[in-house]
Amino acid sequence: MNYFIDTLIKGKSFEEVIEIVKSELGKEGFGVPAEVDMQDTFKKKLNVSFRKYRILGACNPEFAYKAVQAEKNIGVLLPCSIVVQEHENGDVEVAAVHPLTSMSEVHNNVVQEVATEITHRLENVIESLN
Numbered sequence: 001m002n003y004f005i006d007t008l009i010k011g012k013s014f015e016e017v018i019e020i021v022k023s024e025l026g027k028e029g030f031g032v033p034a035e036v037d038m039q040d041t042f043k044k045k046l047n048v049s050f051r052k053y054r055i056l057g058a059c060n061p062e063f064a065y066k067a068v069q070a071e072k073n074i075g076v077l078l079p080c081s082i083v084v085q086e087h088e089n090g091d092v093e094v095a096a097v098h099p100l101t102s103m104s105e106v107h108n109n110v111v112q113e114v115a116t117e118i119t120h121r122l123e124n125v126i127e128s129l130n
Contacts, residue, residue, distance in 0.1 A: 003102065004083075005119075005126050006095035014052045017092040017129075018084055021056065024128045025082070028121040030058040034079060052086040058096075060121065063114045070110035077102055080118060082125075094129055096122040 009017055022032055034057030042050040059079040067074045083095045099122065103115040 001098065001101050003098050004095040005098050005123055006093060007126050007129050008087075009092045009094065009129055010090075012092060014084065014086045014092055017094065018054060018056075020129065021082060021084060021094055021125070024125045025056075025058050027128075028125055029060045029062065030080070030121070030125075031061070032056045033059055051088070052084075054084045056082040056084065058082050058122075060118065063118055067111050067114045070114075071106060071108045074106065074111060077106075080122065082122075094126065096126055098122075 012020070025032060034055075036055040036057075038053040038055060039050045042048050057079040058081075064078055067078070080099060081097045083093075085093050085095075087093060099115040099118040100112075103111055106112070106115075
């Protein structure tokens, strides 16, 4: 099992894809409480140029609450990371963490049920982008 679920988008700008991803996440009950612009961070902190690369921290509050109730330290694996990055040819890749893989070492049935549902929802988001 891969540690991410991804797709490649052609013919749309990086910023368009960011907005579409956020919209599709919303349809599956996710908000994006955290966003990290790695291109900007690398420029400011290391003075290096880097491709457009954004990490969206997606959270479904209902399922996050359920997981945290069942496993007190599960927050170290939250929120779900979604990477949006632009390739040299202008194509934009969207990759989401695969929750079943990232949660595979958590031996808690409730957490595994949540991971299964979140995996399904993130797969829906990625599939909707095609």
